[in-house]
């Protein structure tokens with residue numbers, strides 16, 4: 392999940408840090424910034440170029456960039472240079488749009504990085520007397536929650552134990568596609584693939600978190616799933632607007648009540664699923680059976696979080712774990728449908744490692760470099776989180792020759808960085824080969840700055856669901872390839888992305904699934 396502001400490689404990073412921040416090399420964070428500013432060496436935020444509020448409003452609402460803010464990143468970089476200031480509502484933001492500058496900010500993010508302050512999320516949790524989770528807690532309190540959530544999410548061995556349940560969910564997806572195509576007029580088409588993959592994402596992550604199969608890919612979608620889908624959409628959309636209005640407007644404008652309702656729905660769905668599972672676990676324990684489970688059982692039995700913290704944490708994991716994977720898979724299928732040779736190549740790789748439609752194991756995945764390259768290239772073209780944030784309150788920050796006080800909000804323009812032709816040859820083309828060191832079409836294709844592509848973030852605040860997301864996407868894509876050749880329903884159709892905090896398809900992706908049998 393990204394920042395509402397728009398929303399590794401260790402040895403190389405260390406070298407990079409030394410290369411880009413020579414001033415910090417000897418004293419680390421002990422750089423005497425005041426002395427440097429006084430000596431006139433460092434400029435301040437007021438020296439930064441950037442659009443006025445009226446120019447920003449013009450771009451957003453007259454030129455139509457309100458739902459294309461990812462494109463505004465490159466456009467403003469061309470106008471103002473790689474670092475600029477923008478002001479909008481309560482935000483005063485420093486934008487950085489080259490990998491070098493992104494790296495400089497991240498290297499100074501401190502021990503407990505914060506993406507952005509979320510006063511309206513906090514206000515909601517306070518209103519309902521709920522515990523804070525990952526997004527609102529800061530400092531050591533955030534770290535406590537993260538350290539409770541991390542082990543079963545980020546350790547490869549732990550995540551591997553979720554493989555059987557993910558395969559079951561992929562099985563449901565395949566059956567769902569079979570059903571939908573058989574009902575279509577030409578017996579092959581599935582309309583709005585992103586919507587189907589959303590159900591897959593929801594079922595996949597819920598089956599791990601809540602240890603319960605919800606049946607999202609069945610004929611009758613559970614009411615709670617539909618409620619959750621609507622609530623996510625409303626909450627994310629309203630979140631961007633609500634934050635711009637002062638607290639006194641809460642009783643006057645209907646926005647706030649709708650935002651609260653959306654949050655209530657999200658939270659209720661998660662709490663219902665948790666309570667249901669807890670009752671099952673208690674019944675098991677009472678009847679002398681061992682309580683075995685996956686994520687929820689682990690969280691409850693580890694005793695690191697209170698029940699209230701478990702409610703909010705699983706709500707946030709669910710919030711981050713559905714449309715991220717589903718949109719990435721939608722884009723991957725869209726490009727494979729457009730690029731026949733890439734699709735053939737992926738199919739032969741999967742087929743050679745897992746012939747006769749054998750389900751891939753996590754070990755098999757290590758022998759599928761092209762599969763991984765396809766996902767990487769998809770995330771490069773469509774970073775689900777197109778712009779991330781860092782609100783740096785622990786340190787003063789030096790970026791290039793600018794000094795920033797504590798509590799400066801930075802916007803990391805990832806979309807601009809991974810579409811930068813200085814980093815990626817032919818940046819707008821889908822070229823999975825660029826991720827394969829040995830076969831990259833020319834030496835230029837492989838070389839890029841490590842911070843030009845960090846779709847899951849880096850460091851302690853990076854995505855907690857990265858490993859689960861990758862496993863879901865690898866299993867789903869490889870098994871779809873085993874069963875079907877994918878084509879666009881309308882070969883000429885072009886689907887552009889739009890921003891709704893996350894980068895999503897601006898119109899439905901309709902695909903034809905031709906059986907390989």
Ligand code: HEM
Pocket residue numbers: 392393394506525526537596707708709711712713715716719770775776779780845846847848849852853854855856857859860
């Ligand atoms: C394609 C899939 C995904 C992508 C590209 C993605 C990307 C990201 C990014 C860029 C961040 C911000 C990291 C930072 O600030 O440095 C993030 C945070 C987060 N992601 Fe993901 N994510 C994905 C899937 C998932 C899944 C499956 C889950 C749930 C299991 C998840 C849960 C979260 C949570 C809870 C956070 C906030 C972590 C914190 O603030 O400590 N994400 N994600």
